[in-house]
Amino acid sequence: MRIAGGFYRENCCLPAWNAAFGSGGRAAxxxxxxxxxxxxHTYCEESEDVHIHALKKLGVDVRVNSRPTSIVFAYFHPLSRPHIQPPPDMLTLQHIITISDEAVLRFGFLEGDAIVDADRAVYDPQTWRNPAPFRANGSRANELAIVLNELELKSATGYQAELSLAAHQLIEDQQAELVVVKRGIWGATVYERSGIVTLIPAYRSSRVFKIGTGDVFSAIFAHYWAEKRLSAAEAADLASRAVAQYCNSGQLPIDPAELGQFAPIHCGTAGTVLLLGVAGSLGQRYTMEEARFVLKGLGVEVCCPVLDGELSYSACAALILAEGADAEIIRSIESEPLPGLPMVVLQEKGVRCDELLKVPALEKASIVDDFTTAMYTVTWAALETDS
Incomplete structure (x- = not known):
């Protein structure tokens, strides 16, 4: 299979991450x-030769087109919005890449473009800002699958409410056979030109490393649908399983022998997460505000007594931020109706919370040391309560 996609540096503060992948490199x-x-097929500058060599050691045939400078995505944590350097509007567009093969995966680039001629092509635009149609640059495919997230779909079609209408409109507009919509904790939905709609679950992982999960999904889907000719539903399900494997370890390549070990997440209606903690320092306040922001972005309601001034008695799960947890927080956990709720405790490395963890109500709580993992674990708990 051939892949056209970016090769970018990635830095993250927490957890520490310093790698060179980008959509193209990670997919390969x-x-x-x-x-x-x-x-x-990608763009790269000479200073990244050592990272290109690492891909070659995996057996990837890397065809490099030169560019003048590195492009870096910098994250504070994996769910934060990345800072891109140089800014995209300051980049000089490089010469267009041309590719012809039976099966091709094409990603959108920051610094260039790829014209594709394929029997089966998979297109992931990688942006919600005016995503270019697949055929707009002269690309062609006998069968086209478009893989994108909900925001990208809405931006591409102008439909802001009904996903099915937007997906079928995109199929018509871009002469595609199918559209796969990546939906985060809700998994993915496959819309086919024939009218078949298939819901694909997300799969549970014990840890969640989020940087690049969309790249992995598109790569595995393209391999199984475009190269191996599996049905779109089968390919999307294997892609979702591969995302769980990648989330668990952050390691590549994907091992197909492990894909059967992951359990699906049965999502019900969006519930409410009770967010407990203290905000006595700038760091504690930031973590609490960021947790509320991220949880809402994942699709659940959030009640936070410290920030909202009231306690919700309709919560489906609780997240306790362990740093600085005091006697008042312990009393809240021990009081009715909190016992019985699924509970997740975020105890980051170096945080001591011995008294908190002695509370009987936390005997079966999930204790995690990673912010992103805590956000997903409690969201899954809130969504699965009614399943």
Whole structure:
């Protein structure tokens, strides 16, 4: 299979992450065991040769087009909005890449573009800001699948409410066979030109490393649908499982032997998460505000007595921020009706909370040391309560 996609540096503060992947590099690494000899077409500067060599050691045939400078995505944590350097509007567009093969995965680039000629092509635009149609630059495919998230779909079609209408409009507008909508904690939905709609679950992982999960999904889907000719539903399900495997370890390539070990998440209606903690310092206040912001972005309601001034008695799950937890927080956990709620405790490395963890109500709580993992774990708990 051939892949056209960016090769970018990635830095993250917490957890510490310093790597060179981007959409193209990560996709090629993801399928390197499944599809030996995969060809990656990308842009790169000479200073990144050591990272290109790492891809080649995985068996990837890397075809490099030069660019003058590195492009870096910097994250505070994996769910934060990345800072991109240089800013995208300051980048000089490089010469267009041309690709022809039976199966091609094309990502959107920051610094260039790729014209594709394929029997089966998968297109992931990688942006919600005026995503270019697949065929707008002269690309062609006998069968086209478009993989994108909800925001990108709404931006591409102008539909802000009904996903099915937007998906079928995109199929018509771009002469596609199908559209796969990545929906985060709700998994994905496959819309086919024939009218078939398939719901694909997300799969549970014990940890959640989020940087690049969309790249992995698109890569595995493209391998199984475009190269191996599986049905769109089968390919999307395997892609969702591969995301769980990647979330668990942050490691590539994907091992197909492990894909069957992950359990699906049965999402019900969006519930409410009770967010407990203290905000006595700037760091504690930031963590609490960021947790509320992220949880709402994941699709659940949030009640936070410290920030909202009231306690919700309709919560489906509780998240306790352990740093600085005091006697008042312990009393809240021990009081009715909190006992019986699924509970998650975020105890980051170096945080001591011995008294908190002695509370009987937390005997079966999930204790996690990673912010992103805590956000997903409590969201899954809130969504699965009514399942």
């Amino acid at each position: 690494a993801a399928i390197s065991r499944l599809s030996p000899g995969t060809v990656l």
